[in-house]
Amino acid sequence: METTGDYGQCPRRVPVPPSKPFLKSLQTSLKETFFPDDPFRQFKNQPTSRKFLLGFQYFVPILEWAPRYTFDFFKADLIAGITIASLAVPQGISYASLASIPPIIGLYSSFVPPLIYAMLGSSKDLAVGTIAVASLLVSSMLGKEVSPTENPKQYVQLVFTATFFAGVFQAALGILRLGFIVDFLSHATIVGFMGGAATIVCLQQLKGMLGLVHFTHKTDLVSVMRSVFGQIHQWRWESAVLGCCFLFFLLLTRYFSKRKPAFFWINAIAPLISVILGSLLVYLTHAEKHGVQVIGHLKKGLNPPSLSELAFGSPHLMAATKTGIVIGVIGLAEGIAVGRTFAMFKNYHIDGNKEMIAFGMMNIAGSCASCFLNAGPFSRTAVNFNAGSKSAVSNIVMATAVMFTLLFLTPLFRYTPLVVLSSIITTAMLGLLDYEAALHLWKIDKFDFFICWGAYLGVVLGSVETGLVIAITVSLLRILLFVARPKTIVLGNLPNSGIFRSMDQYPIANNVPGILILQIDAPVYFANASYLRERISRLIYEEEDRLKSAGETSLHCVILDLSAVASIDTSGISMLEEVKKNVDRRDLKLALANPQSEVIKKLDKSKLIDKIGQEWIYLTVGEAVAACNFMLHTCKSNPVAVDYNALDNNV
Numbered sequence: 239m240e241t242t243g244d245y246g247q248c249p250r251r252v253p254v255p256p257s258k259p260f261l262k263s264l265q266t267s268l269k270e271t272f273f274p275d276d277p278f279r280q281f282k283n284q285p286t287s288r289k290f291l292l293g294f295q296y297f298v299p300i301l302e303w304a305p306r307y308t309f310d311f312f313k314a315d316l317i318a319g320i321t322i323a324s325l326a327v328p329q330g331i332s333y334a335s336l337a338s339i340p341p342i343i344g345l346y347s348s349f350v351p352p353l354i355y356a357m358l359g360s361s362k363d364l365a366v367g368t369i370a371v372a373s374l375l376v377s378s379m380l381g382k383e384v385s386p387t388e389n390p391k392q393y394v395q396l397v398f399t400a401t402f403f404a405g406v407f408q409a410a411l412g413i414l415r416l417g418f419i420v421d422f423l424s425h426a427t428i429v430g431f432m433g434g435a436a437t438i439v440c441l442q443q444l445k446g447m448l449g450l451v452h453f454t455h456k457t458d459l460v461s462v463m464r465s466v467f468g469q470i471h472q473w474r475w476e477s478a479v480l481g482c483c484f485l486f487f488l489l490l491t492r493y494f495s496k497r498k499p500a501f502f503w504i505n506a507i508a509p510l511i512s513v514i515l516g517s518l519l520v521y522l523t524h525a526e527k528h529g530v531q532v533i534g535h536l537k538k539g540l541n542p543p544s545l546s547e548l549a550f551g552s553p554h555l556m557a558a559t560k561t562g563i564v565i566g567v568i569g570l571a572e573g574i575a576v577g578r579t580f581a582m583f584k585n586y587h588i589d590g591n592k593e594m595i596a597f598g599m600m601n602i603a604g605s606c607a608s609c610f611l612n613a614g615p616f617s618r619t620a621v622n623f624n625a626g627s628k629s630a631v632s633n634i635v636m637a638t639a640v641m642f643t644l645l646f647l648t649p650l651f652r653y654t655p656l657v658v659l660s661s662i663i664t665t666a667m668l669g670l671l672d673y674e675a676a677l678h679l680w681k682i683d684k685f686d687f688f689i690c691w692g693a694y695l696g697v698v699l700g701s702v703e704t705g706l707v708i709a710i711t712v713s714l715l716r717i718l719l720f721v722a723r724p725k726t727i728v729l730g731n732l733p734n735s736g737i738f739r740s741m742d743q744y745p746i747a748n749n750v751p752g753i754l755i756l757q758i759d760a761p762v763y764f765a766n767a768s769y770l771r772e773r774i775s776r777l778i779y780e781e782e783d784r785l786k787s788a789g790e791t792s793l794h795c796v797i798l799d800l801s802a803v804a805s806i807d808t809s810g811i812s813m814l815e816e817v818k819k820n821v822d823r824r825d826l827k828l829a830l831a832n833p834q835s836e837v838i839k840k841l842d843k844s845k846l847i848d849k850i851g852q853e854w855i856y857l858t859v860g861e862a863v864a865a866c867n868f869m870l871h872t873c874k875s876n877p878v879a880v881d882y883n884a885l886d887n888n889v
Contacts, residue, residue, distance in 0.1 A: 252838060252855050299592065300357045303629060311628040318625035319635020321506050322365045322618050323348075326636055327643055328509035329618070329666070330368055331533065331651065332659040334610075335446075336439065337373035338386035339397055341533050342648070343608060344368060346541040348640045351612035352633035354600035360592045362629050363580040364614040365622035365636065366600065369572060370667060371435040372565040372611045374442075375702050376400060378457045379561040383554045395549040396558045402548055402605035403562025408570055409598025412591045420590075423571045426683075427709040429675045430690035432572075434697025434705050436670035438462065439663060446660030447481035449474030449529050459698050474529035480519075481657040484512050488665040502624040509662045516658035517650065531656045536648040540641065541607040548605065564703065565611050566601075573597055573614035580623050617666055689713060724760030726773045728781075729799065729859065736860040738799075752791040753866055754781045755859060757799040762810030771813045774798075775820055782824075795866040796821050799859050801832040811844045818849060829854045831862045 295302040326348045334344030352366040359366075376397055377386070386393040411419060423431075441462045445453040450472055454465040488508050495505035519525065526532045549558065574593050581588045600612055622632055679687040689712050697705030729738040730747030738755060741747045756777060762770060774796075782793050798817075821828045828850060833841060838855075841847050847855065856862040 252833060252857060296592075297595070298357055299360050300630070307629065307631070312631065314626045314628045315631040316635055318622050318627035318632040320639060321503055321625040322622050322632065323636040323639035323643075324507045324510040325618055325621055326365075326367055326640060328513045328659070328662050329615075330640075331513075331654070332509075332662045332666075333368040333370055333373040335656065335659055336370060336442075336663060337368075337376045337397065337610060338381060339376075339394055339610065340390075341651070342536045343394070343397075343610060345536075345640060345644055345648070346607065347604060347609040347612055349637050349644065350541055350607040350609055351600040351604045352637040354603050355596050355612075356630040356633045356637075358592070358596035358599055359630055359633075360588045360596070361577040361581060361614070362584065362586065363619060363623045363627055364573065364577045364630075364633075365618040365627075366612050366633055367615050367618045368610065369569065369613045369615045370439055370663060370670075371432065371572070371702070372568055372613065374435060374439050374457065375565050375568065376561060376610065378702055379564070380554075380557065383557045392549070392552070395547045396552065396554055396561075397610050398544050398547050398605045398608070399549045399552070399555070399558040400561040400565065401601050401610045403559045404566035404569065404611055405562075405598045405601030405603075405605060407563050407566040407598070408594050408601065411570070412594030412596075412598060415591055420567065420570050420574065423567070423710065424686070424689065424713050425675075426679055426686035426690040427693050427713050428571060428575065429672055429679070430693030431697060431705055431709050432670045433672060433676070433690075434694040435702055436667040437694075437698055438702070439667045441466075443660035443664045443667075446531070446656045447478055447485075447664075448472075449477030449531060449657070451531075457697075457701050476525060476529050477531070477655075477657045480516070480525075480530060480655060481661055484516065484658050484661040485664060488512060488661055489668075492665060492669075499624070502621065506621045506625070509665075512658050512662060513651070513654050516655045517653040520653040520655050525655070526653065533651055533654045533656065533659075536651050538645060538648050540644055541609065543606060544608040545606040547608075564706065566598075568706075569601075569611055569613035570594060570597060572616070576614045576616050576619050580619060583623070617669060685716065689716070718765070721760070721763065722765045723769055724758065724766050726770065726777065727757040727759055728777065729755040729757055731863075738859045738863075750863055752785075752793060753795045753797060753863055754778060754793055755797045755799065755863070757802060759802045761804050762806045762813065764807060764809035767807075767809040767813040770810075771816055774817055778821070778824070778826075793824075793826060795827045795829060797829045797831055797859060797862045797866065799831045800834065800837055803837055804834055805836045806840055808840075808844075811840055811846060814841075815846060815849070818846075827854065827866065829856060829862045829866060831856050831859045 327345065330344030330348040331341040332344070334341045334347070347368050355364070355366045380386075380393060380396045380400065384393045384396055410416075438457045438459070441459070442453070442457070444450075444462075444466050448466070450466075450469055452465075452469070454461045456462070491505045491508040495502050520530060520532055549555065552558070570593075574588075574590055577588050577593060578590075597613065601609075604610070604612060625632075676687065676690055679690050689709065692712050693705050693709035695705075696708035700708075727740045727742070730741040730744070730749055731738055732744060732747050739747055740757070741749075754777065756774060758770060760766065778793070778796060785791065785793055796817075798814075818828050830841075830850065833855065838847075841850075853865075856865060
């Protein structure tokens with residue numbers, strides 16, 4: 239297909255790439271979908287023994303970096319591990335109570351999973367632990383099926399089962415390279431969802447702050463408020479005063495650490511200090527006899543096996559499976575986002591699929607060792623990062639500290655007041671209310687802001703699951719809207735140049751007399767083919783009407799800039815055929831500019847090139863404009879036989 243190319247020399251062509259066999263094309267598409275990072279490149283040109291070692295290191299990353307580990311790294315990881323252990327112990331107990339399971343399970347969950355992640359994870363900074371949102375989801379979703387107070391054993395079994403299915407789901411996503419599914423949770427979705435969940439979690443802590451015994455398992459705002467104010471006569475002022483004091487202390491240390499980043503460790507150890515002070519206060523004053531609820535006895539010893547506790551034969555198996563998938567997605571979204579954030583600070587890359595496998599395996603192992611869901615909480619990871627961690631060994635140090643606590647220190651938590659745990663949870667949740675991010679969304683993209691607000695209201699007014707469904711649904715609808723209604727832009731010529739740009743963006747751009755230039759700004763598929771056909775027809779009609787009203791040169795050529803059309807299907811080809819028929823009926827000419835590889839191949843196979851005319855397909859919009867003017871005004875009778883020197887002068 240000849241174009242006006244390097245005028246005065248040989249004409250340029252828009253080549254039709256050679257067709258690939260279907261299986262080869264399918265293989266290429268699947269590779270780009272599931273292996274965009276080309277994880278197998280390191281195996282090329284390697285002997286078999288080396289490939290085996292590299293494969294083992296790929297799935298067990300600790301084997302890759304452990305030989306390079308130094309004593310200086312260990313000193314840094316030791317400090318970081320002890321620091322996050324001081325946060326892990328009170329958080330583990332607190333989030334266990336949030337999930338309505340025995341507090342000791344929170345400690346169990348900070349022992350086994352971090353050891354698994356240290357071997358399989360690819361992040362140097364991620365600190366593994368339980369997360370508040372997943373704990374709330376466990377309580378709200380499984381609490382509907384089995385009461386944690388009336389049938390605690392069966393409830394705990396369902397929690398372990400949900401954790402198992404969460405791990406299986408996460409590992410399967412990583413093994414099958416389906417990590418892109420998590421990308422459907424946009425930043426706006428996560429901000430709104432986390433903010434709504436944090437609001438509900440904070441409100442539910444009024445149970446502990448006010449010393450209430452009975453409380454709703456529902457998570458919507460109305461139910462929580464009804465439960466709080468419906469029991470005014472049972473409020474305990476002792477718990478309220480104690481809770482407010484510790485909440486003020488925790489917020490004060492957090493504020494100080496933010497103002498003085500070098501003293502981050504003050505905020506990190508504040509929860510543990512609160513637990514110690516609260517326990518001493520209750521022990522010395524016997525406050526447990528005056529309405530202040532305490533944790534009670536915690537048995538010593540390491541995690542008991544729980545494989546036999548997995549409720550595969552339970553009538554509530556479907557609920558456990560559903561809960562596992564939901565909390566698995568939440569755990570992946572938060573963990574991978576946090577890991578990538580801190581990896582960016584240190585300029586290294588983490589493999590999302592490896593992280594999914596690591597998360598999945600640690601939760602599968604955890605479900606068999608009396609643990610519930612673990613992920614990568616932001617608060618704990620931030621402490622780990624600020625403490626100067628160098629590798630995942632900090633997780634091993636943390637797990638070792640928790641092991642020591644389980645073996646020797648659990649009796650010391652007997653007098654820990656529940657109101658202190660409520661204060662710790664409330665303080666952590668306030669950090670998830672990212673109003674600055676919401677305001678930023680409002681400034682940048684109003685649609686994203688409404689997605690964020692919809693997710694927030696869905697969680698607060700409905701339930702955590704409702705908010706998640708609303709957020710994902712709205713995000714998917716936005717994607718479908720962009721696909722189904724792509725932009726079709728009218729281009730104009732920038733003065734004294736051969737550059738053509740959007741006339742909306744560049745008011746100084748001028749219309750080319752008698753020529754309408756349209757840029758299709760997306761791939762053309764069945765979902766948008768009809769819309770594009772109607773849109774192009776309407777723009778042609780509007781341009782003809784404008785020219786007629788202004789008394790300018792009538793329209794004689796339509797140029798479609800296909801540079802942004804990366805692919806096209808048969809519906810798109812049919813759309814171009816109809817556009818061709820439409821311009822023919824109007825006695826106009828249709829030209830195409832810069833069709834991409836896949837597009838030109840399908841145009842060739844469908845014989846649409848012959849209908850449009852090979853001489854009407856060009857490399858650039860400028861060449862198409864020059865050719866339209868020259869061919870229609872000078873060589874209308876024979877548009878192929880062009881004097882390129884004359885055309886060059888015309889340009």
